[in-house]
Amino acid sequence: MSTTEVSAARATPRPPQTTAPRARRPRTFDQANRRLKWMMLAPALLFVGLMIVFPLAFTLDLSLTDAFGAVNAGKSHIGLRNFADALEDTRRFWPAARRTLVFTVGAVVLETVLGLALAMLMRKPFRGMRWVRTVLIIPLLATPVAIGILWLLILDPTNGIANHLLAAVGLPRQEFLGSVSQSLPTLMLIDVWQWTPMMTLLLLAGLTTLPEEPEEAALVDGANGWQRFRHVILPMLGPTLATALVLRAVDALKTFDILYATKGAGGGSDFEVETLNVYAYGLTFDYQEYGLAAAVLVLFTLFIIGVVVLLRRRGGRKNA
Amino acid sequence: MSATVSRATRPSGAPHTAPRARRRRGGAWLRGTAITIVTLVFALPLVWMFAAAFKTNVQVTDPSVGLWFRPTLDNFRSIVEAGQIVRSMGNSLLVGVVSTVLSAVIAVPAAWAVGRFNMHRTGSLILVARIVPAISLLVPWYYLFARMGLVGSYTVLVLSHMFVSVPLIMWIMISFFAGLPVELEEAARTDGLSAFGAFWRISLPLAAPGTATASLLAFVFSWNNFMFALVFADDRTQTVPVTLFNFISYASTDWGGLMAAATLITVPVVLAAVLGQKYLVAGLTSGATKG
Numbered sequence: 001m002s003t004t005e006v007s008a009a010r011a012t013p014r015p016p017q018t019t020a021p022r023a024r025r026p027r028t029f030d031q032a033n034r035r036l037k038w039m040m041l042a043p044a045l046l047f048v049g050l051m052i053v054f055p056l057a058f059t060l061d062l063s064l065t066d067a068f069g070a071v072n073a074g075k076s077h078i079g080l081r082n083f084a085d086a087l088e089d090t091r092r093f094w095p096a097a098r099r100t101l102v103f104t105v106g107a108v109v110l111e112t113v114l115g116l117a118l119a120m121l122m123r124k125p126f127r128g129m130r131w132v133r134t135v136l137i138i139p140l141l142a143t144p145v146a147i148g149i150l151w152l153l154i155l156d157p158t159n160g161i162a163n164h165l166l167a168a169v170g171l172p173r174q175e176f177l178g179s180v181s182q183s184l185p186t187l188m189l190i191d192v193w194q195w196t197p198m199m200t201l202l203l204l205a206g207l208t209t210l211p212e213e214p215e216e217a218a219l220v221d222g223a224n225g226w227q228r229f230r231h232v233i234l235p236m237l238g239p240t241l242a243t244a245l246v247l248r249a250v251d252a253l254k255t256f257d258i259l260y261a262t263k264g265a266g267g268g269s270d271f272e273v274e275t276l277n278v279y280a281y282g283l284t285f286d287y288q289e290y291g292l293a294a295a296v297l298v299l300f301t302l303f304i305i306g307v308v309v310l311l312r313r314r315g316g317r318k319n320a
Numbered sequence: 321m322s323a324t325v326s327r328a329t330r331p332s333g334a335p336h337t338a339p340r341a342r343r344r345r346g347g348a349w350l351r352g353t354a355i356t357i358v359t360l361v362f363a364l365p366l367v368w369m370f371a372a373a374f375k376t377n378v379q380v381t382d383p384s385v386g387l388w389f390r391p392t393l394d395n396f397r398s399i400v401e402a403g404q405i406v407r408s409m410g411n412s413l414l415v416g417v418v419s420t421v422l423s424a425v426i427a428v429p430a431a432w433a434v435g436r437f438n439m440h441r442t443g444s445l446i447l448v449a450r451i452v453p454a455i456s457l458l459v460p461w462y463y464l465f466a467r468m469g470l471v472g473s474y475t476v477l478v479l480s481h482m483f484v485s486v487p488l489i490m491w492i493m494i495s496f497f498a499g500l501p502v503e504l505e506e507a508a509r510t511d512g513l514s515a516f517g518a519f520w521r522i523s524l525p526l527a528a529p530g531t532a533t534a535s536l537l538a539f540v541f542s543w544n545n546f547m548f549a550l551v552f553a554d555d556r557t558q559t560v561p562v563t564l565f566n567f568i569s570y571a572s573t574d575w576g577g578l579m580a581a582a583t584l585i586t587v588p589v590v591l592a593a594v595l596g597q598k599y600l601v602a603g604l605t606s607g608a609t610k611g
Contacts, residue, residue, distance in 0.1 A: 062463070126351070143589065250451055285551060
């Protein structure tokens with residue numbers, strides 16, 4: 001929020017209470033609007049201030065302290081030591097950061113490619129479109145913990161249907177979530193199952209708003225299907241694609257429910273799916289290392305903001 | 321929304337020659353098959369869950385028992401008799417409804433102000449709320465709420481769930497209000513309504529469908545939210561995802577019970593998806609947010 005907007009609103013004289021003369025009405029409208037818009041915004045701004053801005057400032061302060069154990073225990077400021085500790089931690093912090101990045105990039109790239117392909121497939125209306133869209137929206141709305149447990153059953157190494165199906169087509173049995181090396185890729189695939197529909201629906205919405213003329217012109221010029229997609233549709237879809245990518249990347253970076261529900265605290269016996277989110281959660285609620293956790297969270301938040309800025313700038317340049 | 325229209329696959333202006341038409345028909349068939357397969361891939365895991373909820377524990381862990389078996393309600397009976405799931409569903413309903421209503425009361429007027437007066441810089445505050453990881457707020461909230469003795473209370477659950485729904489509802493409603501013609505409000509003002517009156521009597525009723533969609537989505541995300549309740553709920557105030565999660569640890573062999581519980585908490589969401597598909601898709605794609 002800009003401070004000039006606030007001060008402008010404060011500087012506004014109170015508009016006359018009731019019936020203003022007709023000639024002055026436009027100005028009165030304006031003044032009433034200016035006062036009203038801040039009144040309408042006030043509860044939301046208060047909520048954001050109390051529940052988000054103030055807690056974030058508190059996190060920032062907490063990251064500079066040695067807070068540990070009971071929340072009402074004393075704490076003292078220790079400068080940037082928590083940040084140094086986190087950044088020197090090659091056992092939990094850096095692997096968690098790497099996993100966060102691998103999970104996000106892998107899942108989001110797959111979701112974008114598959115989502116785009118599916119959106120192109122569904123672009124023209126067809127019989128049963130309504131049902132397909134209903135099916136697609138269910139994974140987005142279904143409870144993530146339930147989805148996690150469902151996949152635990154499906155991917156169970158001995159009794160799961162997945163290995164049964166693999167065996168039926170002659171492929172070797174997989175451990176999936178039962179193994180250290182396969183857990184993260186498996187969870188990425190579950191994320192792809194859950195969120196590709198989101199990409200599809202977003203891109204489908206974008207596709208339906210595109211004008212038809214450029215494509216028709218390309219068709220007349222003899223462009224084939226791929227050329228029309230690559231040189232006409234894709235550039236026009238750019239802004240939607242960029243928005244969808246940012247939204248999905250932000251959410252993928254923050255993934256918690258399914259990781260925690262399937263692999264538990266610490267992301268498994270060998271921390272195999274411990275992302276920054278799971279790591280920070282464990283630091284706080286399992287180890288009660290509040291100071292260090294706050295430092296990790298500050299780094300994590302900066303990391304996410306960095307990704308968003310990067311994606312937006314790249315998306316913007318592409319569409320400029 | 322229209323069903324049918326298979327002939328729409330013909331691009332307008334394309335010459336109508338026989339081989340092309342044949343290729344196109346082949347293409348339509350291929351497209352139909354591809355869409356069917358993809359849809360099945362997304363649908364079958366959930367079908368498997370629903371089916372497993374009606375299987376005995378022996379059948380659940382026997383992959384050769386497919387979708388044809390004699391269904392039993394024993395799983396549902398046992399988890400309902402255990403009690404916690406019913407209490408949790410009540411808690412989730414309570415927290416979801418209260419947090420959604422409070423969020424709508426806060427967010428809809430704010431969205432009107434942002435959408436009507438183009439206050440996009442102020443509106444981008446909401447984007448910040450979308451970007452900030454919930455967990456970086458969870459730590460200070462826990463710290464503060466524990467000191468206030470509020471951990472385990474419904475108040476904290478409602479407040480924390482509003483963290484998701486206030487930005488969500490605002491996000492959807494800003495574009496909704498921005499899309500309403502401003503002339504309607506201006507006309508009402510000329511006819512003597514106050515600025516607030518124009519919002520209350522003209523714009524708000526017009527925005528009712530959007531508000532309903534946004535609120536339904538907010539409720540669903542509250543119902544699904546796991547992390548806040550994991551930290552802030554106690555046995556009494558537990559919500560459904562936490563109850564389900566606790567099931568894994570003490571009933572890990574009871575797959576039938578687990579699937580019945582998972583089904584029980586997913587059914588309301590699926591019903592919402594089936595009934596409000598059109599509006600929810602519109603809401604998701606205009607708001608495009610989740611917790």
